[in-house]
Amino acid sequence: MPSSAQKSDSRRSGSSGSSQGGRHQDGDDASYSDHSPNDLTIVSGAALIMADCLGTGILALPADIHVLGLGVGLTFLLLNLPINLYAGTILSKTATWVEDRLDECSPVPADLELDDYGESADNGSGSGGEDDNGGDDDNEHELEAAANESTTLEQRQRRPNTAAGSTSTEQHPSEVHTTDFLGLTTALYHNPTSSPDDGKTRTLWPTRLVAAIYYVNIFLVLGNYILVMSHAVRSMMGEENICLPTAGIIASILMYALAQLRTMANLGRSASVISLTALFLVVGICLASIEEGELGIDEGENYEDGEDNEVIASSESAASSPSVSRQLAAIASIGFAVGSQKLLLNIRHEMAVKENASPKALGIALFIYGAVYVAVCVLAGDNPPSLLFDAIDEGPIRKFAGFLLWIHVAVSYAINSQALTSSIDRVMFHRIGLCGLKHKDRRRWALLTFLISTSSYLVANAIPFFKDLVALIGALTSVPLTLLLPAILYRRVAGIPAFVLKSRHDLKSYLLVVFSLVFLLCGLFGALDSIELDW
Numbered sequence: 001m002p003s004s005a006q007k008s009d010s011r012r013s014g015s016s017g018s019s020q021g022g023r024h025q026d027g028d029d030a031s032y033s034d035h036s037p038n039d040l041t042i043v044s045g046a047a048l049i050m051a052d053c054l055g056t057g058i059l060a061l062p063a064d065i066h067v068l069g070l071g072v073g074l075t076f077l078l079l080n081l082p083i084n085l086y087a088g089t090i091l092s093k094t095a096t097w098v099e100d101r102l103d104e105c106s107p108v109p110a111d112l113e114l115d116d117y118g119e120s121a122d123n124g125s126g127s128g129g130e131d132d133n134g135g136d137d138d139n140e141h142e143l144e145a146a147a148n149e150s151t152t153l154e155q156r157q158r159r160p161n162t163a164a165g166s167t168s169t170e171q172h173p174s175e176v177h178t179t180d181f182l183g184l185t186t187a188l189y190h191n192p193t194s195s196p197d198d199g200k201t202r203t204l205w206p207t208r209l210v211a212a213i214y215y216v217n218i219f220l221v222l223g224n225y226i227l228v229m230s231h232a233v234r235s236m237m238g239e240e241n242i243c244l245p246t247a248g249i250i251a252s253i254l255m256y257a258l259a260q261l262r263t264m265a266n267l268g269r270s271a272s273v274i275s276l277t278a279l280f281l282v283v284g285i286c287l288a289s290i291e292e293g294e295l296g297i298d299e300g301e302n303y304e305d306g307e308d309n310e311v312i313a314s315s316e317s318a319a320s321s322p323s324v325s326r327q328l329a330a331i332a333s334i335g336f337a338v339g340s341q342k343l344l345l346n347i348r349h350e351m352a353v354k355e356n357a358s359p360k361a362l363g364i365a366l367f368i369y370g371a372v373y374v375a376v377c378v379l380a381g382d383n384p385p386s387l388l389f390d391a392i393d394e395g396p397i398r399k400f401a402g403f404l405l406w407i408h409v410a411v412s413y414a415i416n417s418q419a420l421t422s423s424i425d426r427v428m429f430h431r432i433g434l435c436g437l438k439h440k441d442r443r444r445w446a447l448l449t450f451l452i453s454t455s456s457y458l459v460a461n462a463i464p465f466f467k468d469l470v471a472l473i474g475a476l477t478s479v480p481l482t483l484l485l486p487a488i489l490y491r492r493v494a495g496i497p498a499f500v501l502k503s504r505h506d507l508k509s510y511l512l513v514v515f516s517l518v519f520l521l522c523g524l525f526g527a528l529d530s531i532e533l534d535w
Contacts, residue, residue, distance in 0.1 A: 045361030235402030275411030329526025339482030
């Protein structure tokens with residue numbers, strides 16, 4: 001029997017350059033090197049979440065709030081904050097449950113009965129936890145208690161991943177299965193050791209579906225970031241002096257350099273702070289420009305022509321009554337701006353103490369950028385531009401703001417690129433033996449990031465309807481990653497059918513499922529309406 005110290009060592013992820021053994025999802029013995037030192041703090045984790053989620057959405061948010069009206073818009077915005085915190089919390093609890101179950105190498109945690117996690121369907125069709133014998137009415141209540149109480153002191157002491165001076169440690173199998181949505185889905189639906197029903201409904205289709213959603217979403221986000229950076233570089237260099245594709249190539253230099261930071265921990269220490277500082281400066285410049293513009297209008301000449309007054313009144317009336325489809329699109333945009341669970345597992349994987357740290361980091365991030373959102377929407381005035389950046393007039397200030405926006409978006413790109421690159425490398429790319437890449441981690445990472453950045457650049461610039469594609473696919477993938485999947489995976493562990501309300505104890509996660517589906521329909525309808533207007 002290994003000692004507690006030996007068990008603790010096996011729970012640590014390797015530091016940079018360490019080789020982590022352990023079998024992969026289907027018993028593959030190929031090793032994968034995880035470069036994270038696993039020392040990410042709560043504050044750094046919160047900064048990463050904010051750098052990823054704030055993005056450029058904050059520049060479009062005031063216009064979306066204006067469509068709904070300031071009172072209704074801010075109310076909906078604030079309502080989304082606790083919803084996202086709950087989704088992130090149950091996602092973290094689900095990952096903790098998987099890790100503890102694999103730690104114990106037993107069918108269920110020691111102090112819980114098998115029935116607490118439900119029986120599988122007799123037909124073994126892989127229903128994803130939606131069978132008729134999916135557990136009793138108190139399953140979800142007991143799952144929450146288990147997540148808080150069942151972990152022993154020894155397990156809690158083993159939760160930190162890194163010891164000072166550690167240079168080569170072996171990755172525990174549970175780390176493979178909680179690094180991102182793909183690993184967690186595989187753990188719950190395909191791995192018999194960590195599956196709540198002991199693999200009786202073992203299936204791979206949920207993992208394949210989640211992989212498609214996860215990869216497509218991040219890839220399109222990267223392409224969209226490249227376009228935003230291209231516009232930022234054009235603003236910096238003069239829009240009349242450079243075309244968009246050329247600006248994109250220049251923007252990609254900084255983007256590619258930052259993408260070589262191979263861990264969330266490295267991005268969270270300084271890059272995310274620089275990114276947020278740059279973004280807040282851009283927002284401040286935009287708000288100052290809006291205020292100057294309003295003062296200029298107040299001090300300018302008044303319209304004396306009655307026809308001009310009628311035209312202005314008519315346009316204001318039209319602006320004050322947007323269509324239902326436009327309001328639904330605004331609701332979707334506000335919700336997407338708050339959604340923060342897509343990369344939560346990736347960030348949690350690199351935290352020094354995982355069990356409670358990720359919900360705390362998420363809570364801090366939601367509180368801060370929720371307050372920033374409200375302040376920006378209030379200060380943007382009664383008639384904000386569709387994009388706050390457009391309020392900045394041509395000149396040196398706009399060029400400086402473009403440079404700052406380039407920095408911010410480049411870091412946001414690097415954060416999403418790290419998640420996508422590490423996932424592809426972990427799943428398959430680390431096995432490539434060409435030119436010795438299998439044993440040259442840095443070169444393999446540089447090649448993979450180059451392939452991803454090049455392909456996303458080409459897709460973003462080659463497809464004429466790329467903006468509409470991003471809106472449509474984003475509507476179909478963002479809600480599942482931020483809200484729906486956390487609820488479904490949580491209910492899978494509890495042995496509760498995903499779309500069935502069985503008792504009051506599973507009411508919260510059931511309401512999250514319902515909210516997610518309604519939200520998905522709103523975003524889809526708004527995206528389709530936007531595409532129809534563009535075409």
